[in-house]
Amino acid sequence: MAIPLRTTITDGLVDALRDEIRTGAIEPGSRLRQAEVAERFQVSTTPVREAFAALERDGLLVSSPHRGVVVFKPTVEDLKETYEIRIPLEAAATEKAVENMTDANLAEIKRLLDRMADAADDRKRYSKLNLEFHSAIYDVAKRPKLEKLIMELREASAAYLRLYAARSPNGRETQQEHEAIYDALVARAPKRAAQAMVKHLQHTVDFVSRSLEQEPEIAP
Numbered sequence: 605m606a607i608p609l610r611t612t613i614t615d616g617l618v619d620a621l622r623d624e625i626r627t628g629a630i631e632p633g634s635r636l637r638q639a640e641v642a643e644r645f646q647v648s649t650t651p652v653r654e655a656f657a658a659l660e661r662d663g664l665l666v667s668s669p670h671r672g673v674v675v676f677k678p679t680v681e682d683l684k685e686t687y688e689i690r691i692p693l694e695a696a697a698t699e700k701a702v703e704n705m706t707d708a709n710l711a712e713i714k715r716l717l718d719r720m721a722d723a724a725d726d727r728k729r730y731s732k733l734n735l736e737f738h739s740a741i742y743d744v745a746k747r748p749k750l751e752k753l754i755m756e757l758r759e760a761s762a763a764y765l766r767l768y769a770a771r772s773p774n775g776r777e778t779q780q781e782h783e784a785i786y787d788a789l790v791a792r793a794p795k796r797a798a799q800a801m802v803k804h805l806q807h808t809v810d811f812v813s814r815s816l817e818q819e820p821e822i823a824p
Contacts, residue, residue: 613647617655620645622759625664625675627728632677636665663760680816683761687809690757694738694805695798697754698785700745702794709744710790716740717786721779737782741789781807 621641624630636656638649645652656673659665666676716737723729735758742751781804788797 612651614651614654614658617641617645617647617651618658621655621659622662622664625659626731630675632675634675635671636673636675638673662756678812678816680813683809683812683816686757686761687805690754690761691802691805693750693754693757694742695802697742697745697747697750698801699794699798700747700750701741701743702789702792702797704744704746705789705792706744709740710786713737713740713786713789717782720782724776724779734778734782741785777807778804 621630621636630636638652638656641655642649642652656665660667660673664676665673668674716733720730720733720737723733738758739751739755742754745751781800785797785800785804788800
């Protein structure tokens with residue numbers, strides 16, 4: 605299997621494995637063996653080991669004393685802790701973005717919103733556009749350290765976002781929440797935009813928490 609072209613083999617492996625984890629091609633709780641991954645991507649075990657370490661820092665892999673390296677499995681406790689950190693950070697970035705929002709920024713966000721509406725039945729494409737939508741807002745905040753923290757936490761939430769996408773009956777409610785955020789941005793209403801973002805993220809927490817509690821075997 606070919607890896608994406610980037611600066612190093614390790615970077616390419618990180619991208620490839622992250623994508624497989626995010627899309628569910630590699631299931632939560634799966635054990636990853638260095639030799640098998642190296643053979644599959646036709647590389648040595650050294651960049652595989654480095655890629656595993658990078659993904660472990662992102663929270664997508666976990667080292668287990670009995671099973672070695674395994675793909676992170678979502679739990680209610682970890683979900684709530686992650687979003688307790690994410691929600692205020694993303695609300696702050698949204699509020700700050702309103703102060704800097706230009707008509708060109710709004711046009712780009714609206715373009716993404718329209719594309720998301722068209723991709724409502726394509727969960728993989730919708731998830732990619734969802735990330736672009738949020739990133740387009742946080743980038744306008746012009747707070748690079750804040751944005752970096754948010755993106756790292758969003759990567760750590762990949763398992764939850766995949767679970768939400770897989771079990772949510774449709775994207776209509778999520779799309780309405782995105783539209784509420786956009787409407788507040790257009791109105792240049794920072795507090796309203798932040799509150800709309802909080803509501804949107806809290807909806808994910810509530811939905812995934814219920815899913816996990818209904819099927820406790822998902823937890824480690």
